[in-house]
Structures are given as structure tokens and as C-alpha cells.
Amino acid sequence: MNELKTARSRVNFKSAEDVDREIERLQKQVDTGTMKLVDDKKALSEISSLHRQKKGFVGFDAQQKAIDDLKSQITELKKTLDDPEQKALSEKYTLLQKELDELKAEQDEAFKNMKALRDQMDKARTEQQEKYIAMKQVKDAYYQAKRTYGEYEQQAYKARQERKRQEREEYEAGKRKQIASQKLDEASTPAYQNEILTAEGLIRYFDPSAVATKETTGPSKFAATTQRIVDSSGIKGTRLMKKDEAEENYFMGTGGKKGKKARKGGASSPAPMPAEGKFNLSIGVIEELTKVGVDSPMSQADVPAVVERLKEKLEFWKKDQDRKTKEVCWLMLTKLLNRYSSDANHC
Template identity: 50%
Template sequence: MADVATPSGAAEHGSAPDKKDKKVIEKPEKPDEEAYKAALKKAEKEHAVSVEKFNAAKGQVESAKLSKDSPAGKRRGELIAQLKEIREKQGAGKAGRNKIFDEIKNEDSKLKDLIAAQKVARSRVSFKNVEEIDKEIDRLDKQVNSGMMKLVDEKKALTEISNLRKQKKGFAGFDEQQKQIDEKKAKLKSLRDTLDDPESKALSEKYNKIQAELDTIKAEQDKAHASLDSLHDQKKKLQAEQQEKYLAIKKIKDDYWKQTRAVQAYEYEARQRIRERKKTEQENYQKEKRMARAKEMLEAASDKAYLDEIRRAESLLRFLDPSYSAEKAPLQAPSQFTATAQRKVDDSGLKGMKVVKKEEEDYFAGTGGKKGKKNKKAAATPDTPAPAGKYSCPPSVMEDCSAMGIDPPMSAADIPAVREKVLAKLKHWKEDQAAQTEKNIAKAKLEVERLEAEEASSVPGTPTVPAHANGESKATAAVDEGGSVANEVELQKAATSDVTADLKSASLEDKAE
């Protein structure tokens, strides 16, 4: 549906070409949200599948490239770290094992020396043990004791017996050496057993297992690296497919939101046109309202000074002295700030007519009953003194005297003095009336200038005012419509300045005439 911008009154009654140039704004069609959600869901599902395929191909490429960030690369790094830890443990144990190896070597050397010394000693003896020596000694003793031997042979036999007995004593040293050899062998066996502990065997088995897994990973990486080119091509293809699916999702979203924003922009512009129209109407209304208020304020400020005081004094004088007659001059003279008439009255039909004036009424002092009559008679004849103790001052007279700062008359004798005081004040007010009026006007001008200066200092620039809820701005809205009191006062001061300037120019024109 097309929405036509509202033309002004002049444009509506204008010529045909103006109507042709009129700008027509067509309302965009609102997008179908359900169709948008269905298309978006389908596109996102296809995109998720392409992303999954791309990630799988990417993982294969990373694995083939021996990347540290790939799963195989991370596992390989973990295994290498474990091997390093095992080597460190084995290195710490190796220092102790080397010490044991050195000790074994030292003990083995000592054992060999003992065995060699024993062999040398035994090689010098033709007998294997002590029993054989004892048998040989017994045989030689029997031959010597038989007396059948020659003297030379007997001496040889005795010498040999003596040597055999010495050798018998040497066999005790062979036993001690054999004991030492056995101890060395037992110690060597104990040292060799310490090298074959279960912890070292477990570390060795774990090391071999990790090394086998590393070899498997390396074989897989070598195989994947051989087909790296084909993996790259597959990855690029899947990446292009993923990008295509992503752009499809983006297009669906962009088209939907573009159409939605167009509808929102159209609705906003329509509201803005209504808001501007209401704002203009409200500004015009507020301007007229401010002008009227400023006019009333200036008219009130242009009244002559002491009007109420003069009226009160003259009323009081008429009560104190009925023969007193006030001046017929008007109490309020036309002011230069008084608004001029906007139209001229045709008085041609009033010519020849007589104006009937209303008779002036005497001052009525609120008295009642007989006392009022007595007071009236006393006031009518001020020269005749009233009897003492019978004078009564009305409450209204007492209020007037109190307002003027004069003591009210308590007896008829006080009336002349009070009258003179009232006349003195009345004279002062009339003489000072013009000067005081000028002072009031000057004071009002200063107040207006002060307010204008405050406004200028408080508002350095012209801020942008946000639109009100009903279309008007906060600056032009009234207090009951959401506007602030400060804005209302500032607008009233601005109107006051405008009216003051208008009245000054009007006064100058009157003086020139």
C-alpha cells in the first residue's frame, strides 16, 4: 500500500504540475518471518555439515604436516616427554649402578689375586691336602723306625719328614685363603643381584613400549605426508564449500534485515512527520501563550505606584473630613508600555449622544446602629467637639491607619492630627508617584535583563531537544504535558523581551505623533 506524504493547504489547491511533482513514498512489504526462519535453519544445517567435513580434512593435513598442534603431534610430544623422564630416572640410577660396577670390578680383581696366589702356593706342594701329608709322614716314620735304612737315607727321610710337617702348617694358610675367596664370591653375587631390581626392569619395559608407539606414529605421519598434496586439494575444496554455505546464510540474514529496516525506517519517517507537525502546532500555541503572559506582566508592571495607598488615604480623609474632595485626575495615567488597540471603533453612530455620568458616592464607613449616626454627625461637624468618652473608631478606619503606619484617633480631638498625617503621606505619595513608577519600570527591566543574562550563561548553545512522547518537544511542552518549569520560565522571559521591544517602538511612534 502506498502512503502519500500529506501536502500543505496551498499545495492541495495548487496547479496540476505541483501535484505531479508531489513526492510519493511507497510502503515496503514486511518480510515473512516464518519463511525466513525455515530458510535460515536449512542453510545453517548445510553449513554445519560442510564445517565438519572441513575440520576433518584440516586435521588430516595438520597430522601430515607433523604439526605440534595436531592430535598426533601432541601425542608424540607427550611420548617424547615420557621417554625423557625415563632417561632421567635411568640416569639417576645409572650413577649408582656405575658405583656398584666399580665395586664389583674391584672385588673381582681381589678374588682373582687370591685365587692366583692360592694356585701358586699349591703348585709348590705335591699334596692336595693334610691327610696325604700325614700319610706320607707316617710312611717315612715307619721306614726310619724299622732300622733297615742306611744312615744317609735315614737323614734324608728325617729331613723330608721335617719339610712335610712344615708344609702341613702351610695348609692352614690355604684354608684361610679359601675362606677369603668364598667371602669375595658371596659379596660379588650380592652386588650383581642389586643390579637386577624390578624398578629398573619396569622402566626398561615402559621405555620399549613408548618407543614402539612413537615408531607407529612416525609411520602414520610418513604415510600421510606422502599424500599431503591430495589432502591440501581436498581441504581447499571443502573450505570453498564452507564459505559458499556461510555466504548463503549471510545473504538470507541481510535480505531479511534490510527489508525489516526499510519497514522500520518508513514507520519512523511517518511518525517523524506527525511529530514535526505537532511540534510546530505546539510551538505556535506556546508562543502565543507566552506573548499573552508577557503582555499581562508588563501591563501590571506599568501601573502607577502608590495606587492602593492613595485610594486608602483619600478614603480615610473622606471619613475624617467629609468636606474633603479628591482630585478628579485619573489615578492611573496611560503608560508607554500599555498595549495599543488592535482595531479602531467606528463612533459615527454615537455623535449627538449625551454621556450620562454616574454620581460619585461618598465614602461609606462601615458603621451600624445609633453609634454610626453619632459618628456621622461628628464627622459632618468637625469643628464641634464630640463629648468625651463617646467617640468610637470603626474597625476599617483602624485597619487603614495601621496600614499607613498612623495611630488611629481614639477621640474626636485626635482627628485633626490624624488628618494632617494622612494629608502629609498622601502628598508624599503623589509627589513621589512618578519617580517610584519609573523606579518600578527600571527594576522590572533590570530583572528581565538579569533573567536574560542567566539564561544566556546557563545555555551556552542550542541543544537538540529530544522528541516528547506525544510528538512535541520537551522545550515547548507545558508543565502538565511533561515539560519542565525552567523551560516554561525561560520561554516566558523570551516572550517578555519581545513584547518589551514592541511596546517601546509603539511608544516612540506615539510620541512622534
């Protein structure tokens, strides 16, 4: 009985129901997931201990019931202590007490086994916690390595993009430089070049005597040989010239479309003027006069004035050629500088 009281004094609860309420309270705290790892571990340990105490209460109740039964029996025995029957009962009590002691010894052995099981459980829980910590460390290392690799990939991507941007800027700068060089080359072409060549060709057409001596010294090595001559004296009517023939006669030795071939081959003789009273101009000649801003002559009498007008324009263009060329170059240079400076500001 004293041992039962001592065992009960070691427990902070009066009944198994109190133990169940405490277990339920701790379990709710664990289920919330808001506790620290240390507190969580401590609460789980207390829950396990309370479960063990609850099992102990079952044994306490059984022992208490047995003690109460024995007390009742002792009370009844004391009433009839001197009775022979009571002596027999006393002997029976002694026997029962002996059996009770044996039961107590078995209970103590059971408690020892339970303590061993509890120690094994605590050891297993400790090992479980250690493995959990080790697994958490492995996971942390894995995710850290993954983050490091992601940062490396991001830096590598930025480096590739920066390299592409630099290559693109270098390519565009080279392209701009090439375009600027090409435009400056085009702008540095002598001004009025086409007008001068056209005017010279028209002057030669209307005034064959204006052909330079070096161009009239004789046929070049590319001149065609003498071909068969057709006698057209017996043919009646007016001979119509092909457009190619008229333009070839006009562009002989000039800088027009046919002039390049004429300069290479040379002009053996100036183009013949129309006969008196038959003043005709080809479409090509009229178009070239329009290009240089000179009105077409309406008759043979207007030709000298046209030639004089062409010479005036030719003289002006030659005198103004250098200034105009520099002006065009300067305008092109200014335009390129403004354009590229604007592009740089946008960048």
C-alpha cells in the first residue's frame, strides 16, 4: 500500500482522464506547427511519457481495487479473529497476501521491461531526429547548389547578351561607317558632271566645229571599217532615221548614255546638220535640252542662240563646279554627323 502511495505521489495527475486532457492539449500545440523544433521535440517526449503514465494508472487502479478488496477482507477477518473459521480465513489471507506479493513482483518486472522499452523508444526517436537533421542538411545543400547554379546561368546569360550587344553595335558602327564613306564618295563626285557632258554633247551636235582637236584627229583603233555603200539616189521619198541612229549621231563623243561608247571608239566625223529648210530634232535631243534647261530651237536660225546659251551654262558649271562639289560634300558630312549623333543619343 505504501509503495502504491509512493508511486501515485510521483505522478502529477489524479486520474487517467486528467492524463488524456493533457495529452490532447499538447497534441493540439504540436499540430499547429508553430512551435520551435526544440519545443516540438519536448512536447512529443511529454506526450510519450503521458501515454506511459496513463498505462500506469490502469495498473494503479487494479492495485487499488485489490487493496480495497483486501482491506474489506481484513476488516471482516478482524471481526471474527478468534473464530476458527476466521483463522482459516487468516491463513487464506496470508496465502492471498503471498499471491499478491508475487503479483507485485511480476508487476515490478513488467515495469522494468516497460522502462527498457521506453529507453529503446527514446533511442529510436533520437536516431530518427539525427537522420531528419542529416536529411535536412542534404536538402539545404542541394537547394543552395541549385541557387548557385541558377545565379551562374543568369550571369552567363547576361554576359552573352552583353557580348551580342557589343557585336551588334560594332557591326552597326561598321555598317554606318561604310555607308558614310560611300555617301561621301558619292558626294565628292564633281558637281554638274552630267550637265557638263550633256551640254558639251549638245554643243557638238549643233556646232560640229566645237569638237576638240584631239577628238577630231582621226578614227580610233576601234573605228569600224568601210562597209558597202547603198546608192539611194533612185529611191523616192524622205528617208526616216531610226531613233538609235539619231541618238548615236548626237551622243558621238559626249558623256551621255551613248557617249561612253563614243569616247571609247572615238568620233570619226561630227553628226550632219539637217538640210536647209528641213529642221527636225530627235526626241533624245529635245529631252537632253530640257535636262539642261535650254529651250529647243524652232528653226535653223535659233541654233546659234541655243549654242550660245549652252556655252554660257557650260562655262558657269565649270567655274562653279569646285564650289558646288565642296558644298555638297559639306552638306552630306553635316547630315551624317547629325544623323549619327542623334542615333548615339537614342542609344
